[in-house]
Amino acid sequence: MNMNDVKAEKGEYLLSTDKSMLDLKMIHEFLSTESHWAKNIPYERVKKSIENSLCFGLYHNGVQIGFARVISDYSTIAYLGDLFILKDHRGKGLSRWMLEVIMNHPDLTGLRRWILVTKDAHDVYQQYGWAMVARPENWMEIHDPEAYSN
Numbered sequence: 001m002n003m004n005d006v007k008a009e010k011g012e013y014l015l016s017t018d019k020s021m022l023d024l025k026m027i028h029e030f031l032s033t034e035s036h037w038a039k040n041i042p043y044e045r046v047k048k049s050i051e052n053s054l055c056f057g058l059y060h061n062g063v064q065i066g067f068a069r070v071i072s073d074y075s076t077i078a079y080l081g082d083l084f085i086l087k088d089h090r091g092k093g094l095s096r097w098m099l100e101v102i103m104n105h106p107d108l109t110g111l112r113r114w115i116l117v118t119k120d121a122h123d124v125y126q127q128y129g130w131a132m133v134a135r136p137e138n139w140m141e142i143h144d145p146e147a148y149s150n
Contacts, residue, residue, distance in 0.1 A: 005017050005018060006056075006101065006105055006106075008097075008101045010094075010097055012060055012061055013058060013059065013060055013094065013097075014058070014059045015056055015057070015058050015059075015097070015098060015101050016056070016057055016059070017054060017055060017056055017057075017105070018057070019050065019055055019057075021057050021059070021064070022050065022055060022057045022064065022067070023057075023063075023064040024043075024046065024047055024050065026064055027046060027050070027064075027067050027082075028041070028043045028046040028047075030067070030084055030086070031046055031082060031084075032046070032148075034084075035082075035084065036119060037082075037117070037119070038082070038148065039148065039149075040148040040149050041148045042148065045148070049069065049082075050069065052071070053069035053070060053071050053081075054069065054070045054071075054072065054105070054107070054108075055067070055068070055069045055070075056068045056069070056070075056098060056101070056102055058085065058089075058094060058098060060089060065085060065086045065088070065089045066083075066084060066085040066086065066089065066094060066095075066098065067082060067083070067084055068080065068081075068082060068083035068084075068098055068102060069081055069082050070102060070105075070108065072107075072108060072111070074107050074108065075111070076111060076112045076113065077111060077112060077113045077114075077115070078108055078111050078113075078114050078115070079114075079115050079116065080099075080102065080114060080115070080116040081116065081117075083095065083098065083099070085098075095121070095124055096124060096127065096128075099124070099125070099128055100128070103128060114130070116130070
């Protein structure tokens with residue numbers, strides 16, 4: 001599938017889907033040590049997840065300071081995951097901007113369903129139409145929070 005490359009600029013910030021620009025070491029470091037959802041994730045798992053996802057790198061003056069990835073069939077559904085911005089760049093509206101660019105990506109428009117899991121950013125996502133699952137009794141999961149510790 002030939003994905004449409006996206007580049008967007010906001011002041012000194014650049015958001016791009018060009019995977020060659022991604023700083024895998026920084027992404028792994030954040031996910032494995034600072035995130036609550038992927039603690040201890042092995043480097044190879046991060047690398048493989050990036051290879052198999054549509055990724056968005058956020059850069060400030062050429063240095064990566066944020067990331068998000070989307071898993072999708074590009075027709076009906078998309079899962080948004082691993083969205084983060086490094087601490088020094090938070091509070092500047094960048095996550096909202098990232099979300100806007102991601103959801104308007106030409107290969108992700110017109111989908112029937114977007115999904116994500118968040119512990120503490122509900123207010124950010126709700127501004128873009130996200131809501132709590134209407135019928136949680138219809139959803140099922142297999143979840144192993146210790147998957148990367150074993």
